[in-house]
Amino acid sequence: xxxxxxxxxxxxxxxxxxxxxxxxxxxxxxxxxxxxxxxxxxxxxxxxxxxxxxxxxxxxxxxxxxxxxxxxxxxxxxxxxxxxxxxxxxxxxxxxxxxxxxxxxxxxxxxxxxxxxxxxxxxxxxxxxxxxxxxxxxxxxxxxxxxxxxxxxxxxxxxxxxxxxxxxxxxxxxxxxxxxxxxxxxxxxxxxxxxxxxxxxxxxxxxxxxxxxxxxxxxxxxxxxxxxxxxxxxxxxxxxxxxxxxxxxxxxxxxxxxxxxxxxxxxxxxxxxxxxxxxxxxxxxxxxxxxxxxxxxxxxxxxxxxxxxxxxxxxxxxxxxxxxxxxxxxxxxxxxxxxxxxxxxxxxxxxxxxxxxxxxxxxxxxxxxxxxxxxxxxxxxxxxxxxxxxxxxxxxxxxxxxxxxxxxxxxxxxxxxxxxxxxxxxxxxxxxxxxxxxxxxxxxxxxxxxxxx
Ligand code: PLP
Numbered sequence: 207x208x209x210x211x212x213x214x215x216x217x218x219x220x221x222x223x224x225x226x227x228x229x230x231x232x233x234x235x236x237x238x239x240x241x242x243x244x245x246x247x248x249x250x251x252x253x254x255x256x257x258x259x260x261x262x263x264x265x266x267x268x269x270x271x272x273x274x275x276x277x278x279x280x281x282x283x284x285x286x287x288x289x290x291x292x293x294x295x296x297x298x299x300x301x302x303x304x305x306x307x308x309x310x311x312x313x314x315x316x317x318x319x320x321x322x323x324x325x326x327x328x329x330x331x332x333x334x335x336x337x338x339x340x341x342x343x344x345x346x347x348x349x350x351x352x353x354x355x356x357x358x359x360x361x362x363x364x365x366x367x368x369x370x371x372x373x374x375x376x377x378x379x380x381x382x383x384x385x386x387x388x389x390x391x392x393x394x395x396x397x398x399x400x401x402x403x404x405x406x407x408x409x410x411x412x413x414x415x416x417x418x419x420x421x422x423x424x425x426x427x428x429x430x431x432x433x434x435x436x437x438x439x440x441x442x443x444x445x446x447x448x449x450x451x452x453x454x455x456x457x458x459x460x461x462x463x464x465x466x467x468x469x470x471x472x473x474x475x476x477x478x479x480x481x482x483x484x485x486x487x488x489x490x491x492x493x494x495x496x497x498x499x500x501x502x503x504x505x506x507x508x509x510x511x512x513x514x515x516x517x518x519x520x521x522x523x524x525x526x527x528x529x530x531x532x533x534x535x536x537x538x539x540x541x542x543x544x545x546x547x548x549x550x551x552x553x554x555x556x557x558x559x560x561x562x563x564x565x566x567x568x569x570x571x572x573x574x575x576x577x578x579x580x581x582x583x584x585x586x587x588x589x590x591x592x593x594x595x596x597x598x599x600x601x602x603x604x605x606x607x608x609x610x611x612x613x614x615x616x617x618x619x620x621x622x623x624x625x626x627x628x629x630x631x632x633x634x635x636x637x638x639x640x641x642x643x644x645x646x647x648x649x650x651x652x653x654x655x656x657x658x659x
Pocket of ligand 1 (some may be wrong): 267326327328329330332361362363364430434435463464465466491492
């Protein structure tokens with residue numbers, strides 16, 4: 207064994223002994239330790255402690271939008287930290303980066319979504335959104351409006367409310383019971399949402415749930431414009447508009463969870479922009495700083511803020527120590543500047559075509575590939591034993607995980623989505639990815655499918 211190998215083994219042992227990994231099988235981790243220890247990142251690539259280079263095909267956790275190793279961001283964070291590393295934004299305190307970022311966000315968001323509240327990530331943003339909408343209804347004397355309707359297969363995070371809104375059962379099962387007043391509708395029941403009560407799925411639609419529970423008890427509907435962790439599920443055209451109309455019809459607030467979609471991922475600055483919908487509340491995180499430092503935000507309409515101000519002079523008893531962290535806000539401003547000056551939103555849109563072309567090639571070459579889809583640089587396809595009859599793989603075949611393992615051997619990181627019998631392969635590289643890099647990803651996917659077949 208070389209000294210280098212000994213060091214790597216030592217690191218892996220320490221990792222096993224002292225680190226409880228998020229969203230990981232504890233048993234498998236204890237048996238195997240981490241399979242890769244990263245040391246560097248540049249562009250769409252990550253390098254590990256052995257010196258191997260991987261394509262970061264999921265932008266790590268859908269968040270490294272501008273790619274790795276951008277020194278401009280590091281410089282801005284460092285300058286801000288030297289000047290004012292931290293100060294509180296509670297009550298009547300503020301600082302320049304948070305003011306500038308709030309103004310910038312308002313210039314990008316649709317409609318009058320112009321007022322930002324800051325968090326440290328997506329779960330906190332959604333948790334804040336749920337508390338804010340309930341607070342709003344309470345102040346308006348409608349205390350009964352507490353229920354939140356989300357979608358099956360939606361992912362909203364891991365704090366108590368966010369998990370309860372998440373429509374992916376393994377996440378809910380972990381905490382054994384959901385917080386009360388969260389409901390899940392079947393995604394994309396366009397006809398039902400438009401008012402078709404005869405459809406068999408009506409009771410499971412958002413409209414069906416509102417009518418059953420009573421609209422006077424519903425605070426808000428939350429949904430991702432394009433579902434990410436649930437397998438990249440793109441709503442049919444007209445769906446988001448129908449949900450907006452439905453919310454207006456019943457006086458219910460609409461929350462768009464833009465934690466993945468926001469800041470260019472779908473080929474528009476925000477996911478809702480694909481369908482020209484303006485929600486009442488928008489949660490963002492991830493792409494707001496491209497992961498260089500933790501930040502999230504909840505953006506509300508000026509109308510909502512003005513109503514809150516009008517009704518009550520009480521303190522809003524909600525604020526995180528790191529709400530509006532100056533260095534994080536400075537990083538976000540630089541990140542947004544890079545997204546704009548490098549036209550990364552347009553690039554994501556252009557690369558959608560390349561991704562779809564590549565997926566089409568996979569479909570032609572491999573009889574197990576089907577249901578290909580992409581919105582910007584969020585793409586997926588599914589694996590079926592027999593795609594014509596829609597016969598799924600037996601779960602014991604571990605089809606998607608095995609293809610992903612083959613990808614990993616070939617130095618591509620991508621993610622399988624395997625719950626409820628699905629075998630989905632998801633791809634979401636950084637928004638800087640070019641045509642050649644997308645082609646490289648497709649070649650590795652094809653070789654990996656061949657190795658599995
Ligand atoms: N909402 C969506 C759509 C997400 O994809 C995620 C994370 O993947 C979250 C919320 C939770 O964000 P965080 O992990 O930053 O708490």
